[in-house]
Amino acid sequence: MDTQTITHLIQQGMPDAVVLVQGDDGVHFEALVVSPAFAGKLPLARHRMVYATLGDRMGGEIHALALRTLTPDEHARAGGATG
Template identity: 90%
Template sequence: MDTQTITDLIQQGLPDAVVRVQGDDGVHFEALVVSAAFAGKLPLARHRMVYATLGALMGREIHALALDTKTPDEHARASGAGAG
């Protein structure tokens, strides 16, 4: 498994998402997923939305996926945009 495939699958399932996936060993990955679809959802629901885009790959080809899920506003605040 590679980071580009995971990125592509998440973006297919969440078309508005900005996705950044990292992982060097082919089975353990970290992903930042920024999507307006996460608005009003708790972290567990957000993670389930991402896992749903990956289907059967989770637990098989992808052994671990650490997720950071944010709305665009949350991501902007976390990035320091607009701080002053």
């Protein structure tokens, strides 16, 4: 598994999202996902939304995925930082 594939899968499942995935060992990754769909949702619900886009790859091809999930407003307030 690679960062481009994970990015594509998340964007396919959440077409309105801006996605940045990092990771260099092929099994452990970090992702920043910015989506208006996260508005009003708690972090656990946001993470479940992202995990749903990856299906059974989570725990298999993707051993670990650290997530930072923000709405566009939250992202802007954070200075638009992507890390």
